[in-house]
Structure formats: structure tokens, C-alpha cells
Amino acid sequence: METVIFLTFILVLSIFLGCELISKVPSTLHTPLMSGSNAISGITIVGALIAAGTGNNHETIILGILALVFATVNVVGGYLVTDRMLAMFIKKDTKKKQ
Numbered sequence: 001m002e003t004v005i006f007l008t009f010i011l012v013l014s015i016f017l018g019c020e021l022i023s024k025v026p027s028t029l030h031t032p033l034m035s036g037s038n039a040i041s042g043i044t045i046v047g048a049l050i051a052a053g054t055g056n057n058h059e060t061i062i063l064g065i066l067a068l069v070f071a072t073v074n075v076v077g078g079y080l081v082t083d084r085m086l087a088m089f090i091k092k093d094t095k096k097k098q
Contacts, residue, residue, distance in 0.1 A: 034085075038078040044071040 025033060048071055052064025 034078055034082050038075050038082070041071050041075045041078065045075065 045068060048064050048067035050064075052061055052068055055061035055064055
């Protein structure tokens, strides 16, 4: 029971800390931060592959595959959004030449 309370406390604390930190980030830094979070999600993909590949029972394999799918969607979506945000900083003259 103490472990559940401790883990809930850590979860709530991380939510408050994350909201506080994100609200203080200037708009110009959101793109580099998003790229960094995509790298972290790439690590999640590696962990999901390990979990799915070394699973001894069906539940572990299914959860590993689900984690792999969700982490992959997160990485691909993050890179698409980052690419779109970076495209906003290209000058209009450069867009016409391409």
C-alpha cells in the first residue's frame, strides 16, 4: 500500500513540475525541446522492442507490441510537427525557388 501511495505522489509531483516547467519555456525553444523529447521516445521504442521480444507470456508480448506502436506514433508525429514548425521559419523567397 505504501508503494502505491509513493508512486501516486511521484506521478502528481511530476505532473505539477512538468506543467510549471513547460509554461516557463519561451516559444522559440519549443522546437528544440520537441526534438529532444522525440529522442527520449526513441529510447522507449528500444525498450518496447526488448519487452516484446523477450516476453515469456502472451500478456507481456501484447503489452510490448502496444508500447511499440504508441511510441512509434509519438516519434513520427513529433518529427512531423517539428518539421512543420521549422518550415515556418523559412523565408518566402526560398520557398518559391524550390
